[in-house]
Amino acid sequence: MRVLIVTAVGAEADSVTAGLTPLPDPVTPEPRTLPGGYPLHRRDLPGLAADVLVGGVGPAAAAAATATALALADYSLVVSAGIGGGFAPAAPPGSLVVADAVVAADLGAETPDGFVPVDALGFGRSVHLPPAELAARAAEATGALLAPVLTVSTVTGTAARAAELAARHPLAGAEAMEGFGVAEAAAAHGLPVLEVRAVSNPVGPRDRDAWRIGDALAALADGFQALGPVLVHWGEHHERQS
């Protein structure tokens, strides 16, 4: 199976590729550069060809990068991966969240009666659902929380905003900025999507001292080491079905 894994920044791509490199890699291949300037790292495991793309920060950049890669090669699955904010207490810094729903949390309209999501306005959609069995197996193998992951264009920085999001999405495990963009591009190509987030900070009042980016990147690498066999298994099943 060939899978496209989309990260926002190079450090996340490095963690993902490290996790997918089971033995010390004597030769670390240089990434290719796709049109648009997107670096694409390749990892080949038995039964799994993984392309790890650095697509930029935010849903629009992520969608553009993902669509570029999907136009250039055939994939069976697209994964949005990186660090994110975790909703307390379920997703503390250093933990992992696998999305059972990829939710556009701020795509819509503010009204006197509150936020209305874009699909309720009659446009497009605001949720993409990863294959349920794949998401469940991924969460089990990585020890992750299986929960909705919110995509936001603005990082939450106040208790009030965190409470508002939690009230609208009581089961949310994490927020990040790329998942829905990756999912929209995947859906446009008829492909399933998965989202994996390693928690670097709590969703809440802005506190740069509370960031645990190193811990999150390490958790992301560990997570992808555990995820490799799940993807191989899912790919074998998927190929038998098609």
Ligand SMILES: O=C(O)c1cccc(C(=O)CC[C@H]2O[C@@H](n3cnc4c(=O)[nH]cnc43)[C@H](O)[C@@H]2O)c1
């Ligand atoms: O300046 C801040 O207060 C701040 C706090 C958290 C994250 C940022 C970023 O600019 C990181 C954006 C980058 O990382 C992902 N990410 C990490 N934590 C969060 C979060 O709490 N909410 C949303 N996104 C987060 C995101 O996917 C981007 O790729 C700045």
